[in-house]
Amino acid sequence: MSSSDQNAFRGPIDSSRIPRYAGPATFARLPRLDEVGTADVAVVGVPFDSGVSYRPGARFGGNAIREASRLLRPYNPAQDASPFALAQVADAGDIAANPFNINEAVETVEAAADELLGTGARMMTLGGDHTIALPLLRSVAKKHGPVALLHFDAHLDTWDTYFGAEYTHGTPFRRAVEEGILDTEALSHVGTRGPLYGKQDLTDDEKMGFGIVTSADIYRRGADEVADQLRQRIGNRPLYISIDIDCLDPAHAPGTGTPEAGGMTSRELLEILRGLSSCNLVSADVVEVAPAYDHAEITAVAASHTAYELTTIMSRQIAAGRAAR
Numbered sequence: 664m665s666s667s668d669q670n671a672f673r674g675p676i677d678s679s680r681i682p683r684y685a686g687p688a689t690f691a692r693l694p695r696l697d698e699v700g701t702a703d704v705a706v707v708g709v710p711f712d713s714g715v716s717y718r719p720g721a722r723f724g725g726n727a728i729r730e731a732s733r734l735l736r737p738y739n740p741a742q743d744a745s746p747f748a749l750a751q752v753a754d755a756g757d758i759a760a761n762p763f764n765i766n767e768a769v770e771t772v773e774a775a776a777d778e779l780l781g782t783g784a785r786m787m788t789l790g791g792d793h794t795i796a797l798p799l800l801r802s803v804a805k806k807h808g809p810v811a812l813l814h815f816d817a818h819l820d821t822w823d824t825y826f827g828a829e830y831t832h833g834t835p836f837r838r839a840v841e842e843g844i845l846d847t848e849a850l851s852h853v854g855t856r857g858p859l860y861g862k863q864d865l866t867d868d869e870k871m872g873f874g875i876v877t878s879a880d881i882y883r884r885g886a887d888e889v890a891d892q893l894r895q896r897i898g899n900r901p902l903y904i905s906i907d908i909d910c911l912d913p914a915h916a917p918g919t920g921t922p923e924a925g926g927m928t929s930r931e932l933l934e935i936l937r938g939l940s941s942c943n944l945v946s947a948d949v950v951e952v953a954p955a956y957d958h959a960e961i962t963a964v965a966a967s968h969t970a971y972e973l974t975t976i977m978s979r980q981i982a983a984g985r986a987a988r
Protein backbone atom coordinates (compact mmCIF):
# COMPACT_ATOMS: atom_id res chain seq x y z
CA MET A 664 0.00 0.00 0.00
CA SER A 665 1.44 3.42 -0.90
CA SER A 666 1.61 6.26 1.58
CA SER A 667 -1.25 8.01 -0.23
CA ASP A 668 -3.48 5.09 0.77
CA GLN A 669 -2.80 5.56 4.47
CA ASN A 670 -6.15 7.08 5.18
CA ALA A 671 -7.67 3.82 4.00
CA PHE A 672 -7.03 2.41 7.45
CA ARG A 673 -10.15 2.24 9.51
CA GLY A 674 -9.57 3.92 12.83
CA PRO A 675 -11.47 4.19 16.09
CA ILE A 676 -15.07 5.34 16.45
CA ASP A 677 -15.07 9.16 16.64
CA SER A 678 -15.68 10.00 20.29
CA SER A 679 -16.75 13.54 19.41
CA ARG A 680 -19.77 12.04 17.61
CA ILE A 681 -20.58 8.91 19.51
CA PRO A 682 -20.00 9.15 23.26
CA ARG A 683 -17.02 7.05 24.19
CA TYR A 684 -18.96 5.13 26.80
CA ALA A 685 -21.55 3.93 24.24
CA GLY A 686 -21.52 0.56 22.55
CA PRO A 687 -19.49 -2.60 23.08
CA ALA A 688 -15.82 -2.18 23.95
CA THR A 689 -13.08 -3.02 21.50
CA PHE A 690 -9.51 -1.94 22.20
CA ALA A 691 -9.36 1.87 21.73
CA ARG A 692 -12.79 1.67 20.01
CA LEU A 693 -11.08 0.21 16.96
CA PRO A 694 -12.93 -1.95 14.42
CA ARG A 695 -13.13 -5.68 14.92
CA LEU A 696 -10.85 -7.77 12.74
CA ASP A 697 -13.84 -9.28 10.92
CA GLU A 698 -14.93 -5.75 9.95
CA VAL A 699 -11.64 -4.96 8.21
CA GLY A 700 -10.56 -8.38 6.93
CA THR A 701 -6.88 -8.24 7.80
CA ALA A 702 -4.82 -6.17 10.19
CA ASP A 703 -1.22 -5.07 10.57
CA VAL A 704 -1.60 -5.20 14.34
CA ALA A 705 -4.14 -7.57 15.85
CA VAL A 706 -5.16 -6.82 19.43
CA VAL A 707 -6.29 -10.12 20.91
CA GLY A 708 -7.56 -11.15 24.33
CA VAL A 709 -6.67 -14.37 26.09
CA PRO A 710 -9.15 -14.85 28.96
CA PHE A 711 -7.20 -17.57 30.74
CA ASP A 712 -5.96 -17.64 34.35
CA SER A 713 -5.69 -21.30 35.30
CA GLY A 714 -1.91 -20.93 35.69
CA VAL A 715 -1.91 -18.60 38.70
CA SER A 716 -0.24 -19.32 42.04
CA TYR A 717 -2.14 -16.81 44.19
CA ARG A 718 -5.12 -14.52 43.48
CA PRO A 719 -7.18 -15.57 40.45
CA GLY A 720 -9.07 -13.23 38.13
CA ALA A 721 -6.77 -12.30 35.24
CA ARG A 722 -9.19 -14.09 32.90
CA PHE A 723 -11.18 -10.85 33.07
CA GLY A 724 -8.13 -8.66 32.35
CA GLY A 725 -8.47 -8.33 28.59
CA ASN A 726 -12.01 -7.03 28.76
CA ALA A 727 -11.12 -4.67 31.62
CA ILE A 728 -8.33 -3.22 29.47
CA ARG A 729 -10.72 -2.84 26.53
CA GLU A 730 -13.21 -0.99 28.76
CA ALA A 731 -10.52 1.33 30.13
CA SER A 732 -9.17 1.95 26.60
CA ARG A 733 -12.33 3.86 25.59
CA LEU A 734 -10.59 7.07 26.67
CA LEU A 735 -7.51 6.64 24.46
CA ARG A 736 -7.24 9.23 21.70
CA PRO A 737 -5.89 8.75 18.18
CA TYR A 738 -2.74 10.93 18.36
CA ASN A 739 0.14 9.88 20.60
CA PRO A 740 2.22 13.02 21.28
CA ALA A 741 4.90 11.14 23.22
CA GLN A 742 5.86 9.26 20.05
CA ASP A 743 4.60 11.95 17.63
CA ALA A 744 2.44 9.41 15.82
CA SER A 745 -1.16 8.52 15.07
CA PRO A 746 -0.86 4.75 15.45
CA PHE A 747 -4.25 3.90 13.95
CA ALA A 748 -3.62 6.00 10.84
CA LEU A 749 -0.17 4.54 10.16
CA ALA A 750 -1.34 0.93 10.03
CA GLN A 751 -4.51 -1.09 10.31
CA VAL A 752 -4.97 -1.95 13.95
CA ALA A 753 -8.00 -4.08 14.80
CA ASP A 754 -9.47 -5.98 17.71
CA ALA A 755 -9.31 -9.70 16.94
CA GLY A 756 -11.52 -10.73 19.86
CA ASP A 757 -10.57 -13.48 22.28
CA ILE A 758 -8.77 -16.80 22.04
CA ALA A 759 -11.05 -19.29 23.81
CA ALA A 760 -8.80 -21.53 25.92
CA ASN A 761 -9.86 -24.50 28.08
CA PRO A 762 -9.84 -23.38 31.74
CA PHE A 763 -9.71 -26.98 33.01
CA ASN A 764 -6.72 -28.23 31.00
CA ILE A 765 -3.62 -26.03 30.96
CA ASN A 766 -1.73 -28.14 28.43
CA GLU A 767 -4.61 -27.94 26.02
CA ALA A 768 -5.00 -24.19 26.63
CA VAL A 769 -1.32 -23.65 25.85
CA GLU A 770 -1.76 -25.55 22.57
CA THR A 771 -4.87 -23.55 21.71
CA VAL A 772 -3.12 -20.21 22.27
CA GLU A 773 -0.15 -21.32 20.14
CA ALA A 774 -2.41 -22.45 17.28
CA ALA A 775 -4.46 -19.23 17.37
CA ALA A 776 -1.27 -17.15 17.40
CA ASP A 777 0.10 -19.16 14.44
CA GLU A 778 -3.05 -18.30 12.54
CA LEU A 779 -2.91 -14.56 13.32
CA LEU A 780 0.83 -14.20 12.71
CA GLY A 781 0.37 -16.23 9.52
CA THR A 782 -1.80 -13.42 8.12
CA GLY A 783 1.18 -11.08 8.48
CA ALA A 784 -0.17 -9.34 11.58
CA ARG A 785 1.83 -8.48 14.67
CA MET A 786 0.09 -9.40 17.91
CA MET A 787 -0.76 -7.12 20.80
CA THR A 788 -2.09 -9.64 23.30
CA LEU A 789 -4.13 -8.71 26.37
CA GLY A 790 -3.97 -11.39 29.09
CA GLY A 791 -4.75 -13.54 30.91
CA ASP A 792 -2.08 -14.76 33.28
CA HIS A 793 1.60 -14.99 32.36
CA THR A 794 1.38 -18.67 31.35
CA ILE A 795 0.26 -17.48 27.91
CA ALA A 796 3.62 -15.86 27.10
CA LEU A 797 5.07 -19.32 26.36
CA PRO A 798 2.74 -20.31 23.51
CA LEU A 799 2.91 -16.74 22.16
CA LEU A 800 6.72 -16.87 22.11
CA ARG A 801 6.67 -20.30 20.48
CA SER A 802 4.55 -18.94 17.69
CA VAL A 803 6.64 -15.78 17.25
CA ALA A 804 9.84 -17.87 17.15
CA LYS A 805 8.40 -20.09 14.40
CA LYS A 806 8.14 -16.95 12.30
CA HIS A 807 11.24 -14.98 13.31
CA GLY A 808 13.60 -17.51 14.90
CA PRO A 809 14.75 -17.00 18.51
CA VAL A 810 13.70 -13.52 19.61
CA ALA A 811 15.10 -10.95 22.01
CA LEU A 812 12.89 -10.64 25.08
CA LEU A 813 12.19 -7.70 27.35
CA HIS A 814 10.23 -8.96 30.31
CA PHE A 815 8.71 -6.29 32.56
CA ASP A 816 7.69 -7.93 35.82
CA ALA A 817 8.19 -7.87 39.58
CA HIS A 818 8.95 -11.58 39.22
CA LEU A 819 11.52 -13.63 37.33
CA ASP A 820 9.00 -16.17 36.00
CA THR A 821 11.93 -18.51 35.34
CA TRP A 822 11.02 -20.89 38.14
CA ASP A 823 10.96 -24.60 37.28
CA THR A 824 7.60 -26.04 38.35
CA TYR A 825 4.73 -25.36 40.76
CA PHE A 826 3.14 -28.46 42.30
CA GLY A 827 4.91 -30.41 39.58
CA ALA A 828 3.23 -28.37 36.84
CA GLU A 829 5.48 -27.15 34.01
CA TYR A 830 3.08 -24.62 32.56
CA THR A 831 2.20 -21.93 35.12
CA HIS A 832 2.45 -18.16 35.32
CA GLY A 833 5.73 -18.44 37.24
CA THR A 834 7.53 -20.65 34.70
CA PRO A 835 7.00 -19.49 31.08
CA PHE A 836 10.48 -18.07 30.49
CA ARG A 837 12.38 -21.10 31.80
CA ARG A 838 10.38 -23.26 29.39
CA ALA A 839 11.09 -20.78 26.59
CA VAL A 840 14.86 -20.89 27.26
CA GLU A 841 14.77 -24.73 27.41
CA GLU A 842 12.98 -24.79 24.07
CA GLY A 843 15.59 -22.54 22.43
CA ILE A 844 13.01 -19.99 21.27
CA LEU A 845 14.74 -16.99 22.89
CA ASP A 846 17.88 -15.23 21.72
CA THR A 847 19.97 -15.69 24.86
CA GLU A 848 22.22 -12.76 23.90
CA ALA A 849 19.35 -10.32 24.50
CA LEU A 850 17.18 -11.26 27.47
CA SER A 851 16.29 -8.82 30.23
CA HIS A 852 13.93 -8.68 33.14
CA VAL A 853 12.89 -5.12 34.02
CA GLY A 854 11.31 -4.07 37.30
CA THR A 855 12.37 -7.13 39.28
CA ARG A 856 11.97 -6.93 43.07
CA GLY A 857 10.66 -8.71 46.11
CA PRO A 858 11.43 -11.86 48.06
CA LEU A 859 12.61 -15.00 46.25
CA TYR A 860 12.60 -18.68 47.20
CA GLY A 861 16.41 -18.56 47.50
CA LYS A 862 19.55 -17.01 46.06
CA GLN A 863 19.66 -19.93 43.60
CA ASP A 864 16.70 -18.35 41.77
CA LEU A 865 19.07 -15.58 40.68
CA THR A 866 21.98 -17.84 39.75
CA ASP A 867 19.70 -20.11 37.70
CA ASP A 868 18.22 -17.08 35.99
CA GLU A 869 21.64 -15.65 35.14
CA LYS A 870 22.73 -19.01 33.70
CA MET A 871 19.73 -18.89 31.38
CA GLY A 872 21.17 -15.64 30.01
CA PHE A 873 18.93 -13.03 31.61
CA GLY A 874 20.13 -9.61 32.68
CA ILE A 875 18.18 -7.82 35.40
CA VAL A 876 17.19 -4.18 35.75
CA THR A 877 15.62 -4.01 39.18
CA SER A 878 12.91 -1.54 40.08
CA ALA A 879 15.46 0.20 42.35
CA ASP A 880 17.82 0.54 39.34
CA ILE A 881 15.06 2.39 37.49
CA TYR A 882 14.52 4.70 40.45
CA ARG A 883 18.26 5.39 40.76
CA ARG A 884 19.25 5.62 37.09
CA GLY A 885 16.08 6.94 35.51
CA ALA A 886 13.95 5.72 32.63
CA ASP A 887 16.02 7.28 29.81
CA GLU A 888 19.29 5.69 30.84
CA VAL A 889 17.60 2.32 31.36
CA ALA A 890 15.95 2.50 27.94
CA ASP A 891 19.31 3.41 26.30
CA GLN A 892 20.99 0.43 27.89
CA LEU A 893 18.21 -1.96 26.88
CA ARG A 894 18.15 -0.63 23.33
CA GLN A 895 21.89 -1.18 22.96
CA ARG A 896 21.57 -4.76 24.14
CA ILE A 897 18.69 -5.49 21.76
CA GLY A 898 20.08 -3.79 18.63
CA ASN A 899 17.93 -4.67 15.62
CA ARG A 900 17.08 -8.20 16.69
CA PRO A 901 13.40 -9.16 16.44
CA LEU A 902 12.05 -8.19 19.85
CA TYR A 903 9.15 -9.48 21.93
CA ILE A 904 8.02 -7.40 24.92
CA SER A 905 6.07 -9.15 27.67
CA ILE A 906 4.60 -6.87 30.33
CA ASP A 907 3.28 -8.29 33.57
CA ILE A 908 1.33 -5.36 34.99
CA ASP A 909 2.69 -6.27 38.45
CA CYS A 910 5.95 -4.66 37.27
CA LEU A 911 4.19 -1.51 38.49
CA ASP A 912 3.98 -0.65 42.17
CA PRO A 913 0.70 -1.83 43.73
CA ALA A 914 -0.14 1.90 44.09
CA HIS A 915 -0.15 2.06 40.28
CA ALA A 916 -1.54 -1.42 39.69
CA PRO A 917 -3.51 -2.83 42.62
CA GLY A 918 -5.57 -5.06 40.33
CA THR A 919 -3.23 -7.98 39.93
CA GLY A 920 -2.75 -11.43 41.40
CA THR A 921 0.73 -11.34 42.97
CA PRO A 922 1.46 -7.74 44.00
CA GLU A 923 4.91 -6.77 45.35
CA ALA A 924 5.77 -3.47 47.07
CA GLY A 925 8.41 -1.11 45.73
CA GLY A 926 7.68 -1.12 42.02
CA MET A 927 8.10 1.40 39.24
CA THR A 928 5.49 4.03 38.45
CA SER A 929 3.28 3.92 35.37
CA ARG A 930 5.15 7.04 34.17
CA GLU A 931 8.46 5.18 34.35
CA LEU A 932 7.08 2.19 32.45
CA LEU A 933 5.60 4.35 29.68
CA GLU A 934 8.80 6.39 29.39
CA ILE A 935 10.99 3.28 29.08
CA LEU A 936 8.71 1.95 26.33
CA ARG A 937 8.87 5.25 24.45
CA GLY A 938 12.65 5.02 24.65
CA LEU A 939 12.43 1.69 22.79
CA SER A 940 10.45 3.07 19.87
CA SER A 941 13.23 2.32 17.36
CA CYS A 942 13.39 -1.39 18.28
CA ASN A 943 12.06 -4.05 15.91
CA LEU A 944 9.05 -4.99 18.02
CA VAL A 945 7.45 -8.05 16.42
CA SER A 946 4.73 -8.70 19.03
CA ALA A 947 3.91 -7.95 22.66
CA ASP A 948 1.65 -8.84 25.54
CA VAL A 949 0.24 -7.13 28.63
CA VAL A 950 -0.83 -9.68 31.22
CA GLU A 951 -1.92 -10.24 34.83
CA VAL A 952 -4.57 -7.51 35.07
CA ALA A 953 -7.11 -8.87 37.59
CA PRO A 954 -9.97 -6.36 37.79
CA ALA A 955 -11.57 -7.81 40.95
CA TYR A 956 -8.75 -6.23 43.00
CA ASP A 957 -8.68 -3.01 40.98
CA HIS A 958 -10.03 0.35 42.16
CA ALA A 959 -11.33 3.05 39.83
CA GLU A 960 -9.74 1.15 36.91
CA ILE A 961 -6.28 2.28 38.04
CA THR A 962 -4.67 -0.91 36.76
CA ALA A 963 -6.77 -1.25 33.63
CA VAL A 964 -6.05 2.36 32.65
CA ALA A 965 -2.30 1.81 33.13
CA ALA A 966 -2.53 -1.38 31.07
CA SER A 967 -4.50 0.34 28.30
CA HIS A 968 -1.88 3.09 28.00
CA THR A 969 0.87 0.46 28.04
CA ALA A 970 -0.77 -1.41 25.16
CA TYR A 971 -1.24 1.93 23.36
CA GLU A 972 2.50 2.71 23.52
CA LEU A 973 3.35 -0.79 22.31
CA THR A 974 0.84 -0.52 19.47
CA THR A 975 2.31 2.85 18.52
CA ILE A 976 5.82 1.36 18.30
CA MET A 977 4.55 -1.41 16.02
CA SER A 978 2.47 0.90 13.80
CA ARG A 979 5.36 3.32 13.30
CA GLN A 980 7.62 0.49 12.25
CA ILE A 981 5.05 -0.97 9.89
CA ALA A 982 4.63 2.45 8.25
CA ALA A 983 8.40 2.97 8.03
CA GLY A 984 8.77 -0.49 6.45
CA ARG A 985 6.12 0.39 3.85
CA ALA A 986 7.76 3.71 3.08
CA ALA A 987 11.11 1.98 2.54
CA ARG A 988 9.64 -0.40 -0.04
Ligand SMILES: N=C(N)NCCCC(=O)O
Binds near residue numbers: 793
Ligand atom coordinates in the same frame (compact mmCIF):
# COMPACT_ATOMS: atom_id res chain seq x y z
N1 LIG B 1 2.77 -12.98 38.39
C1 LIG B 1 3.52 -13.87 37.81
N2 LIG B 1 3.54 -13.99 36.50
N3 LIG B 1 4.28 -14.73 38.51
C2 LIG B 1 4.34 -14.68 39.92
C3 LIG B 1 4.66 -15.98 40.56
C4 LIG B 1 4.92 -15.71 42.00
C5 LIG B 1 4.91 -16.94 42.87
O1 LIG B 1 3.83 -17.47 43.11
O2 LIG B 1 5.95 -17.35 43.32
Ligand SMILES: [Zn+2]
Binds near residue numbers: 817909910951
Ligand atom coordinates in the same frame (compact mmCIF):
# COMPACT_ATOMS: atom_id res chain seq x y z
ZN1 LIG C 1 4.70 -10.85 38.08
Ligand SMILES: [Zn+2]
Binds near residue numbers: 816832
Ligand atom coordinates in the same frame (compact mmCIF):
# COMPACT_ATOMS: atom_id res chain seq x y z
ZN1 LIG D 1 4.78 -12.56 35.39
